[in-house]
Amino acid sequence: MFFGYARCPDVCPVTLAGLERSYKTLSDEQRRRVQVQLVTVDPVNDTPKVLRDYLDRFDPAFSGLTGSPDTINAAAKALFVSNVAPAADHSEHMQMQSQGTRPPSVPPTPPAFTATNCASSIRKASSYASTPTAR
Numbered sequence: 001m002f003f004g005y006a007r008c009p010d011v012c013p014v015t016l017a018g019l020e021r022s023y024k025t026l027s028d029e030q031r032r033r034v035q036v037q038l039v040t041v042d043p044v045n046d047t048p049k050v051l052r053d054y055l056d057r058f059d060p061a062f063s064g065l066t067g068s069p070d071t072i073n074a075a076a077k078a079l080f081v082s083n084v085a086p087a088a089d090h091s092e093h094m095q096m097q098s099q100g101t102r103p104p105s106v107p108p109t110p111p112a113f114t115a116t117n118c119a120s121s122i123r124k125a126s127s128y129a130s131t132p133t134a135r
Helices: 011-024 028-033 048-056 069-078 115-129
Strands: 002-004 037-040 063-065
Touching: 002 011, 037 048, 037 069, 048 063
Parallel strands: 002 037, 037 063
Antiparallel strands: none
16 A cells, blocks of 8 residues: 555656566466555545556556545554655655555565565565464
């Protein structure tokens, strides 16, 4: 899950391109279990159509989420993401989480964000989804 916006001139497209490269290195089974989601921090300009058109440039499987600023900020706070507003530095705008589990022990943004280490983190997170959790 990445918090960003479609009009971002640099960090968002670079991050999404890295996620795209990482996503393409995953097996079909891993891709079925991984969702890449962009949550807009600019809901006034990022309509569902704008987000869809923007994300289609990277991968049609990526999804975009929007809502009211209060809802977006509440979601960010729940995921321990700070500084949710269009900004130059998105280093704290990303969270990896396995479906149905707690976030894995990986930093929100890997120290050197490359397709290789991002794919490694995604593989690690997707392995949690296949492990039964205690209830």
